[in-house]
Amino acid sequence: MPDQKIEAYTDPAGGWGSARSLVDILTREEIPVTGAAMLLKQNKPGGFMCVSCAWSKPAKPATFEYCENGAKATAWEQTRKRIGPDFFERHTVTELLTWSDYALEEKGRITHPLRYDPQRDRYVPVAWEEAFAEIGRELKGFDPKSVVFYASGRASLETSYMYALFARMYGTNNLPDSSNMCHESTSKALPQSIGVPVGTTVLEDFEATDLILFFGQNVGSNAPRMLHPLQEARRRGVPIITFNPLRERGLERFTNPQSPVEMLTKSSTQISTQYHQVKAGGDIAAIAGICKALFAADREAQAEGRPRVLDTAFIAEHTHGLEKFEKFCDRLDWAAIEHKSGLKREGLEAAAAVYARAQAVMGIYGMGLTQHRRGTETVQMLVNLLLLRGHIGRPGAGICPVRGHSNVQGQRTVGIADDPELVPLDKLKDLYGFEPPREKGLNTVEACEAILEGKVKAFIGLGGNFVRAVPDTKRMEEAWRGQRLTVQISTKLNRSHLVNGAIAYILPCLGRIEVDEQRSGPQAVSMEDSTSCFHGSKGVANPISDHVRSEPWIVAELAKVTLAPNPQLDWDAWVGDYAKVRDAIEATYPDKFKDFNARLFEPGGQHKPVAARERKWETDTGKANFVVPPDGLEEDPDMPARGHDVIDLITLRSNDQFNTTVYGYHDRFRGVKGTRDILFMNENDIARLGLTDGETVDVATDASDGFDRTVRGLRIVRYDIPEGNCGGYYPELNVLIPLWHHDIQAKVPAAKAIPVRVTRSAMQGATEGV
8 A cells, every 4th residue: 555645636627637647557557658649549430439438529539539537547458467377376366355446456457268266266267168168057057037147337339239138038137237326317317307318418518508507426537528618618608506515626627638828827717606515415405495596586577577587488388297396396495405405595596596597508417416315306306407497408408417437328228228118129029039038127236135135146247346336345245155156257357256156257358449350350349428429439459368358259159158049140240240230239229320330430429319309208298397306305315313423425436546446546636645545524523523634433334224334444534525424435435335225216326325423443454344
């Protein structure tokens, strides 16, 4: 562990800090020259799409069309460091279980297929044919309902389509994905409200908007390329009103690293014009307060004979349920709104006044809205606000969920879904001559519940680090070992490879950045970004080993050894030419993928039709629906009554990580270096609990289900966070999230409001769950 240092960072997001971080990661991964050359092809037509976040790709890319974290992801994948069979001769799995997430992945790319040898407690190399033969034999012996096919959000549209088809031909809809842990609340909320499961904005809307509302998303760390259109909007005078518990640097100030003038003068752009530090779980209350102010202003305008504040023509023609929603807002007491949101009435009315004057408003949000017990309804409250003035389906306006992994939205589009109603099963039946399973499968939380109950016999992971990503870490790891078979398709070593079933395999795959040579030549793959645009991607680097294989090849081989031959499906032909897979995708989803192959590298991406963008509402009422939250202002109504010593924990990503991948120990923007064993606290809470800044504490979940969930040895860091809230790093603090503490409709873990008790600790070491 490097030396620890806690020191406030005063520079803007971007700037020289970003440039130094880029040089550091390329140097550490031993690719200072080749890595820099690769980055020039990132996020460009004919090049490769970023393996990190899913933010939109412009039709006219900049010379350097990548951000700091995108560059880290590229360097992390294209590192010169390797994990070969000799690595496991030196290290047992038991030893590796004591390593940190960073230490495991930092050792490099996995070069050979591996099988766990329980007698030696080591992974040993295995021939691909031998691995597939045993996996196929095992899968044939299971009830398909006892097997889980997980997808992390990284795999291409081609791989994802094949994987989902394989699972359904095997006989199950057990297709949980990483969306179940983040934006499933979006996928539940938006169809009920506006008839589509995705956002309605495109990149060009930033050029036409005159107000941006920003909720619960740390753009500086999680989607830094978005800072460029935000900066351009601010230069046009567009106000940006932010609601976020923590003061995040990317939402405050930004220096464009691609601007020589800004870099030399150290100038920066103010991003947020209003910054409201809403309490964790207080977004419903904050949005309700804005709506309440708008209704009052509209009645006042009517009384004085001025133009209405609400867009009454849009509401009359396009919406349903306004009267019920207005009554809900009118009944709310301002004192209750202030208490729950942590914000003053004057601040919310100020936000409402700016909103009332705007003609094209974008509502951008992240997991700060979705990861609550009532995350679905929180998203719907933001839609309600936009509907009041018709800000869905006009240029410069709309709802914009910022998705995480680079193809997590696209995987759902091509069939990675536990809900069969989201998939054209009859079309699959016609195309491939089999009867698809019709019963609902397991999502992520349900898969975890089934594993705890001993009902899951096998788990296949298409990327990701499932064991580390899910809640209730300690309980899940204990139960995980009860499975018969675990198979992980991966590029780098992580903890999910070390907590195994009785039979365990690691199947190493090509990364997206590598050339994928098949029978018809080098292949291209595709993915979907957060704005519903499909992009082609071609690898540019040589494969890291002769023993790794492409994800489509691995999926096809698994299917071939598991399923009976099907005269209507030629897996080998698909692997030989991925264009044939894209033809199959278009045949299955003709309305979404018209001329898919011909438009694969269309600048800016091929736009997927989104009906609500055209003000076509595919809802039960045929209109956009105002939805009233059933629990009033409460976003997390499942926890017991709070004592004075209970505060709400928000799990966070650092500037030096992406999802469960930790690139290092430098959370630059928050002033933390050399450690992740941190608890950010408000100074009043520190004093009230009799603690001191820098002290070591234990954190325990306040739940009454009989399970002890405690993390020991965290260092208090005084931070600008609302009183009654604290923050700490994901995934280390997942041990504190009860599996049952999730969104009621979407079952997304409620990781942004976990009631905890913080007590002085005698421990002076690293974090551990007990």
